[in-house]
Amino acid sequence: MSETHVTASTQFVEADGVHFAYRRFGKQTGTPLLFLQHFRGGLDNWDPLVTDGLAQDRPVILVDYAGVASSTGKNATTVDGMADGIATFVKMLGLTQVDLLGFSIGGFVAQSVAYRYPDLVRRLILTGTGPRAGEANPDPKILQVAGNPVPTEDDFLFLFFSPSKTSQAAGRSFWTRRHLRQDQDPPSSIETLQAQAAAIGDWREPKGELYAYLKNIRQPTLIVNGHTDIMVPTVNSFILQQYIPDAQLIIYPDSGHGSLFQYPELFVSHSALFLDA
Template structure:
């Protein structure tokens, strides 16, 4: 177990009328790694074991973007505006260069941030995400699980395991272990406005363009590590291949017996792969 743990209390910084909540910890020197969380998630939705391993090697910054969790403001309805808010937060901290890790919708925001602020970002990790106009046509049961509101704790658990992990006993067991670690942290819920805005933003991002050639990905020249599980049913794994083929400086890792939550299923292996990538010359 890592000697570093996610702080229980947040720090705050105000910029452009938004009071951003964040937690900075880990090593005191080096290029910070800034995390962008998944759909409907907050700072408390990261697996603390995975984060702790990464914190042994570099400064870590978790934050809630505008309107999310403990941050003030309203969540925008486009990925571009979410990226603009994230850039505002990073600039407010006085950081000239960062590494970024985006998971799911966070990976979409990360891509847009690099396009808006190419000099701000050194290296990028894109986990379980897609390019704009990627392969995003979820099955009916996946859509229902993603949008379900209400139900009891068992329903919530089954939805989480179904969406984030594979159907095997090993994947589900690892998912339950990760969920226990995540739930051990204090939880600040976001308002319904956040879910509605994020869903609208993702839907717009996912709109299919039959003429899409992904030329805009060529503008992202930084080294990129793309990761996913072998069977991601929420953001289909095919998107990870599309990103890797079209980004000029990308490498891909696909984790076995896993899905969208591969980084939580293999917390130490994933953190090790990320550290190796970020530390490479």
Template sequence: MIQHDHQTAPTQFVEAKGIRFAYRRFGKIGGVPVVFNQHFRGTMDYWDPAVTDGLARNREVILFNNAGVSSSSGKVPTSFQEMGANAIAFVKALPLTKVDVLGFSIGGMVAQEIAVQAPDLVRRLILVGTGSRGADMSTSKSAEIFAGAYDPPEHLWLAVHFSPSASSRAAGLAFLKRKLLRQDRDPEVSEEAGAAQREAIGKYIAPADSVLAYLRDIRQPTLIVQGSNDVIIPTVNSYTLQQHLPNAQLILYPDANHGSFYQYPQLFESQADQFLASALQDGDPNLRPSERLPFPSIVSAAGNFCL
């Protein structure tokens, strides 16, 4: 059997709900695969190979374009609840009955909706650079960053994902080099799809009574990963998630912006791998206390407790 990686995994298609979903899967077969949900205007080619190939050493990784995104057919819905329902349909069409779910940015919002709508499908969650319904975006610089001009245009993603410091920018340039290695690439996201995603963001962050109540129903062990100064989805939103999710841990990376796990891919891989492999309290009555490996609620990038 050919062993594929981020660069060589072929694009495949599966149909569900009348949508032809594009996806790629690679890594170690057996166990629970991890399904990646992408950020605003992102495609399968926008993931960092250092992250995807790193996690694929010990488990199968599944990348996909949700409905209306890039090489998938259909239209992008204007709500994350609908995007979550489409993602569930995609997973079940593979067919899979249990997955771990990773969501980055708006993909993290979709990941939460997957867990709410199909709790028996999701074993564990990893939420990176994201927020809850009613997220506080008052200090976000997203609009001005995406409206800016960049030369070359790809440097938009330096501003989105990395801080202005020399070390963070160097990590960003290394990320862009890795990101562009694949030759067989997805089409870019259309303006129509981007507009629908923006509309979904507006609906999701709208204030409402008891807007955080849904988080009580997401009982899966959840790892929240965030940069110390996220200017796209402000860092405070990750604290909110950790405080309201019943079984969540938070990792903060220093001098890091929205794409914190792209700045520290090896560290993220190690911590995410430990989270996914460890015997956490995820509803298994057969686990003895000595078999469980609890995480602290909040850790620093080095894995130390934060006070």
């Protein structure tokens, strides 16, 4: 690869008055893999071992939602609104089809894109995420920590990794890798926090028959999670696998919400096998 997670330049494309910030690197040919980020996350909240690993054999695209970090425009307050923005972004790049990797709220958005724009999505990877009106964790500490104005390393270790020494050590290694790039994407705003919190609240409300929409997600789907995800409880991954017609599920041991960052090499291997099938 001529460019990597750390060296790829930040580019912009305008659509509907929004300047979407994105980075593209990896191979020049093949179906692009578009990464959709977690709550408040930007271009540099990904793990370079994951992005560079998957970029070895395909184009990789990282993007900020409208209003997030380097992207301009108004934050959407629903998941479907965020999905509309992503669909517009893909079309403005001149792409007719992509693979989607959605993490956490990005997994909500990926489901919405696949359901509402089926011709745009070839394959789907959902990690640390759940269905509309899925099971929530009632622990108030989770919302408190996730809502801290400037998330710290300790916040990520609590939210994304299990309490074991092994998982916490993996979390600290991820935190180091996550800061390797010198010109980091700026943090998201309080407005982004509020808008995405509203989008999550809306996503938790059932609309029609529970989980029925999942039966209409026809794309081959890989679902990945940690053994004990406190952010989006792991049982939601089983629900996704049971209702999406062509879905397979992997649960990594001694891990939580950020299992893909705890097991980056394994996640890349499993994802590559799935995408290349």
